[in-house]
Amino acid sequence: MRIMTQPGPFRPQLDAAVAALGMEVDRETVLKARAVLLAEAQRLDDLILDEQRRGPGIGLCGGDPVSPEAAQAFNERIEALLGQCRRYNQDLREAASALDAVARSYGWTEDEITASFQAGR
Numbered sequence: 001m002r003i004m005t006q007p008g009p010f011r012p013q014l015d016a017a018v019a020a021l022g023m024e025v026d027r028e029t030v031l032k033a034r035a036v037l038l039a040e041a042q043r044l045d046d047l048i049l050d051e052q053r054r055g056p057g058i059g060l061c062g063g064d065p066v067s068p069e070a071a072q073a074f075n076e077r078i079e080a081l082l083g084q085c086r087r088y089n090q091d092l093r094e095a096a097s098a099l100d101a102v103a104r105s106y107g108w109t110e111d112e113i114t115a116s117f118q119a120g121r
C-alpha cells in the first residue's frame with residue numbers, strides 16, 4: 001500500500017525510503033507510522049523556528065568590499081535550504097494525512113487518530 005498521494009519535490013525520496021524499509025502498515029501499526037512522520041515534521045519545524053528566531057542569516061564577515069555580496073549569497077542559500085526543509089515537512093505531513101485515510105479504513109475513529117500523535121509527543 002502506497003502512502004503518497006501526489007507528486008512533490010521529496011516524494012521520490014520518501015517513496016524510496018518506504019520501499020527500502022519494506023514499510024507496510026496494518027491496523028496495529030498505521031497510527032504509529034503516522035505519529036513518527038508527524039513527530040519528525042514537528043522536530044524539523046522546531047529547528048526551523050529556532051533558526052528564524054536567531055535573526056536574519058549572517059551579517060558582514062568583515063569590512064572588505066566582498067563581504068556584503070558574500071553575506072547576501074550565504075543568506076540566499078540559507079533561505080533556499082530552509083525552503084527545502086519546509087517543503088519536505090509538507091511532504092511528511094501529507095504522507096501522515098494519507099495514513100489518516102488508511103487508519104479510517106481500518107476502523108480507527110477521528111478521535112483515536114488525533115490522540116495517537118498527541119500521546120506520542
